[in-house]
Amino acid sequence: MAAIETTGLTKTYGELTAVDDLDLTIEDGEVFGFLGPNGAGKSTTINMLLDFARPTSGSATVLGYDAQDDADEISPRVGVLPEGFDVYPRLSGRRHLEFAIETKAATDDPEAILERVGLSAEDAARPAGDYSKGMRQRLATGMALVDDPDLLIMDEPSSGLDPHGIREMQELVRAEADRGTTVFFSSHILEHVEAVCDRIGVLNEGRLVAVDTIDGLRESIGGGATMELVLADAADGHLETARGVAGVTDVAAAGQTLECSIADPAAKATIVTALDDAGATIRDLQIDDVSLESLFTTLTNGGGEIEGQSADETANPAAAKSEAAE
Amino acid sequence: MTDHITTVARKEFEDAGRSKLLWALTGLLVGLVIVGYVAIWYTVDDVTAAEVLGFIALPLQTIIPIAALIVGYMAVVGERRSGSIKLLLGLPPNRTDVVFGKLLGRMAVVATAVALAFVVALVLGAVLFGSVPFVDWLAFGAISILFGVSFAGLAVGVSAGVSTRGKSMAIVVGLYMLVLALWELVTAGPYYLIYGEGPPVEAETWYLFVDQFNPITTYTTLVGNVVEGEVFPFMFQYGLEDFEASGMTPAERYAGDAPFYLQDWFGLVVLLCWLVVPVAIGYYRFTKTDL
CATH class of the missing domain: 3.40.50.300 (P-loop containing nucleotide triphosphate hydrolases)
Structure with missing residues (x-):
């Protein structure tokens, strides 16, 4: 029943x-x-x-x-x-x-x-x-x-x-x-x-x-994630290397930071080795699993504004909770 | 279901018992009796406890309705606005239990306050005037409790039938003004328009019937039957009606033997109407509404 x-x-x-x-x-x-x-x-x-x-x-x-x-x-x-x-x-x-x-x-x-x-x-x-x-x-x-x-x-x-x-x-x-x-x-x-x-x-x-x-x-959102790599030199030069890795859907470079959108979880390790092989020095590495939060945002037709808000919530859970308190 | 009504009623009574406003109103009723008794004891010689009892009907006819309306007008709508009604209806009691539980609880509150004032009156009568007019006292007290309970029912009915506190207050105040200050205009006014003159002492029967539905005159008529001395209704007058008629009961104004619906006891029916009709309307509206 x-x-x-x-x-x-x-x-x-x-x-x-x-x-x-x-x-x-x-x-x-x-x-x-x-x-x-x-x-x-x-x-x-x-x-x-x-x-x-x-x-x-x-x-x-x-x-x-x-x-x-x-x-x-x-x-x-x-x-x-x-x-x-x-x-x-x-x-x-x-x-x-x-x-x-x-x-x-x-x-x-x-x-x-x-x-x-x-x-x-x-x-x-x-x-x-x-x-x-x-x-x-x-x-x-x-x-x-x-x-x-x-x-x-x-x-x-x-x-x-x-x-x-x-x-x-x-x-x-x-x-x-x-x-x-x-x-x-x-x-x-x-x-x-x-x-x-x-x-x-x-x-x-x-x-x-x-x-x-x-x-x-x-x-349904494909286990996606974003990976942020901080390199020792300008990230521009390594754009193509990263793009060449299977399972990477998008790459953007900003200063020394390379931002990769990943569809296949296995691609994360491949990017690291590929960049290493290409002579890049990786200073730091950060992985954000695409959360259900962003799916939720997409489903509820958020658009940019709410997306930004949900990013805040992820970054600052306390703020999200105090909002919930209202 | 009846179980839930009494459970809700007891909660209401207990809740009201912690209300400062309620204690203030009870204090007002009791205080009024004390002041009245002491003042008469001080100023009037040769008066019996039974006569003094009749005197306090004058202030009570004004104060009891006000107290009862204050006790009742927020009963249901107040919970609706605060949201506590969701807590209540989330439990097994349903809307019927809520309305009638609240009605019983608030009526009990008013009855208690009035009873307390009457106990004080009885004691003061014995102490200051040396006698206990028990039968008068009992009948007068019972009528006063019915009078208070009717107004409490009216207010609870209104509170169940509206969606905001403001509307409840407006309707309750409006109805009180109607019976206290506008009654002659709405009853004798049409009479004047129809017959070209205000109602004489021996007015048309329909007028006598309609006019007696004023709960305040009903109260004084009923009380006049059980206490010594005359009890006059205290109301606004506009001179539309023969002045002589204002202190008379419908039966006294009727030429010959009054039909049952103009006799004094019919006032009990009138008071019950003021209780039942608003509750029925309010209850019906409350069961249909979205909270």
Whole structure:
């Protein structure tokens, strides 16, 4: 049975089509990353799965139940970490968990859940209104984990978390998957998804532009990489040598630096020996695997601007994360 | 499902119990009773606890609706705007549980605040005026709680039916202004246009029927039945209606035996309407909307 299945799922707001004819199947037990830039329609899709919003056309089932007609069957079996939620500021963190336990008629121990999501007993005793964004995220995650759901739906779970928190979140997702829970989570940052997902789907402007395993996606971009070589003398003179190597698709020279685009991984070593044979002295060498990030950028129709941004993100993960925190 | 309604209601009640605003409103109600009682004790000789009880209906008819509207008008829409409703609906409670759980929770809050004020009134009556008019007190208290609960329901209904806090506040304030300040214009105004004169004491039956739907006059009519002395509605007047009529109940204005829908007890139905109709509309709209 599919954990989630959407058929021609469409949502329009006036002129704007937020989700456009989405056909998506998430298998039981898999960890599925739902990827796309902000505004791609990820949250709208999730809102329709949870009956927060009603589709304009098409339908969705969650755990075999119709998302609209049988919503009451779905909610006790699903753990939800919504996007753009807030806590009850005057109630303690512990009271939030107790409320979740009560509504699910579960027998969970609040202490155990607090520990799983990394909230201390002192934190739990405080009013949740005093919590930071990250702590609220942890609290809501804890509420989602109550009663060991069959399916976890998490909308941007890493938002508000620091790098350490994101790692913990990823571990938690993996642990849930190991317990047999299907996990469906969205993100606009690929690296948060690729570490834990069996499959990812990329959404752009309401349309699904790719669905594949991480390996499948890597294969589709040909395991490409760029190699940067710093030479002892001007790089111009060695352009032809590098171009002559099989598996090299493009070479550019700038000062003493030679930049090679590589399609076949084996070409990397060949370039080095070829340049050495040609009498060049290699001072330094750097290899960048073409990341899924750039594929993501291509799929989501980024163009130069976003490409530059994604390069920044690769160069400065902290900046990327602080952006995620917003 | 009922389980979820009570779970949500208890959470609401607990949450409201930590609200400073709510304590301020309760303090206002209790304070009003204390000030009223002490002032009468100080200035008026020869007055019984039962008569004093009747006096406090005057301020309560204004304060209870305001307090109840404040308690209720953000109930659903506030959660919608902050996003906590997503946390709530992500759990097993559904939209029905949310609306009715909140309704029960907020009604309980208002009922508690009013009850507290009445307990203080009973104690002060015994201490300062030396008697306990228990039956009057119980009936007056029950009517006041129903009055407060109706306004709380009205506000919760509005809060469920709109998408922004501003709209909820505008509608709630508008409705309060309607019953307090504009009622005569919207009921006696058309009467004047139709008949060329304002409603006399013995006005047409349809007018008496419509006019009694003002929850504030309904409250004073009902309270007037259970306490000693007259209880006048405190409302804006424009002189369209015969001045003599303003202190009279629909049954008193009807020539002969009033039909059931003009009798005083019908006021209970009126108050229930102010509770049920807005909740029904708000609930319907809330179940249809995208959050």
